[in-house]
Amino acid sequence: MSAAGAPQASHPDWRESVALALVRASAARPGPLLPALHALQGHFGYVPAQAVQLLATELNLSRAEVHGVITFYDFFRTTPPGQRIVRICQAEACQAMGSAALSAHAKSRLGIDFHQTTANGAVTLEPVYCLGNCACAPAMLIDERLYGRLDAARFDALVSAEVGP
């Protein structure tokens, strides 16, 4: 994530030379696959399908191993997200403070369900399980920025500020 800098407004197209440089920058480290995937997703916004063969070749793994890792971890995406990713906490402490109602509001405000992206490509909505903000619940992340003490009005204000009305 942060390895590739601030979240980008739009995601760059696949370029093998860029991907190769990112993967090779991680290849010398022990256990390089997760750092390499973070670097790729940090740059491209997701892990493009073309990266699987490249990772396998560079890191001396089978494509199945690479695919297995990408699909095991919820954070890694195989499709481009919207310009912003909004992650609303679903865990118990946030439930105790109304995260179910907040999530329902978010879905209806954005017109999408979890794991979906708005038609204009502005927002992807994801569930997340604990952001460590349990004393200021309910909480969410917009990209890498944490927010707490949310209710429907504050959600609308923040989402409008971040992604437009």
Add this chain to the structure above:
Amino acid sequence: MITVYVPRDSAARSVGADEVALAITQEAARRNLPVQLVRNGSWGLFWLEPLVEVVTPGGRRAYGPVTVADLPSLFDGHFLQGAAHPLAQGYTQEISYLKNQERLTFARVGLIDPLSLADYRAHEGLVGLQRALEMTPSAIVDAVTTAGLRGRGGAAFPTGIKWRTVLNTQAAQKYVVCNADEGDSGTFSDRMLMEDDPYTLIEGMVIAGLAVGATQGYIYLRFEYPDAWQVLNEAISTAYAAGVLGASVLGSGRRFDLEVRLGAGAYICGEETSLLESLEGRRGQIRFKPPLPAIAGLFGQPTAINNVISLATVPVILARGADFYRDFGVGRSRGTLPIQLAGNVARGGLVEKAFGLRLDELLYEYGGGSASGRALRTVQAGGPLGAYLPAAQFDTVLDYEAFAARGAMLGHGGLVAFDDTVNMASMARYAFEFCALESCGKCTPCRIGSTRGVEVIDRLLAARHKARELELLNDLCETLQHGSLCALGGLTPLPVQSAIAHFPEDFGLSPSDSLIRRA
């Protein structure tokens, strides 16, 4: 020059600390007042965040919760001189929530600029490491053992015994791994420590390296903590530049290298063997034990794998002595526990106290009861795999054994409070849902049993004759408990069965139902 503190902790930022900090600077400039702004860590008084402090001759005075809209009246009311104001909380150290704590691991949290190594040194930082450098590895392990430190990640295994095993296992390369995959809901002490006093963790890991003979450390951090990622990386780079890390730790000629690795959203990677698999670049599936990670851990080498708080407690043990630390606490639970008050509680935050406090003292005297103003109905202790305790058990003492005696688990010290609007059947269902979502898939009871659990709960709720479904649920829980390879499947029955035992009415059951299993 007047020094003003505004926390940079992500929880404080999540409720507007950055905006308040910026507005203070601007307003001070506009009024031509000489203000120096320091971004400190959070004291963990989260209901008061953003908590602004002003340094006065008598000490730091606190104001909170401050919004940008409050600033004109704060400036007009001379808060820079520590004057009275509706948001004034008095001297920070005198706030009763804080004053009555026993902060050992969190001694510097809130007090200092987290990234200032000079601040860190000025407040007893690196004293423990200096001591450790003069000791034999075995003496360091002895100190940690004598102190009675037990794994703060939740399992409460004695840290010294784990380290002794790594020390006694011969290998060319050993590792220290910090488990910073704090995924339990209701817990945030790891996050706070990493964001608000990162050098303590670094120092603890270097000492661990000296103790067990490891020269490489990894911090496995969850992606959900982007602020901690930034702070840790910056702190590590400062520590290298200052010679705290690298080829010659504090000029001793002994090496310790440290790197942060990012997880990718898998709760199971908080389980130590899954974490090691993930660090090695694989799916986070758990490993069979034995061998223990202490004997064959990361890359097959002896590995001391410990929770953030366990490692961050080592410096104070070395600095003040094992006896000093051991003299806090009760029974076999020695020292202090950073307790996290969360969920539906009026004053949520971090309370570091010696073991031995009662749950109701925490919930009412510290927490101030529910945030909603309604009656508290239950508390889930120890994360999503912990039991739900009813109000009748709020007299439980915070001590690993006292919780275990009631069929509950103290775990990482996270307490999530719920008011009387909670539906315990939906919480029980959620426990299975979460297990299904996060199961690594390696063992059948957890992989399949979690999904069957959701279905059985749905049938139990819908059924008119509930005995059959309840019996099935009990069987399923027994299978999970005894047949799972790790705590995810093994402990998921705990929240489920405690919810049924203590709140049968939420499941349409009668309290006298003979099939209700009691802890």
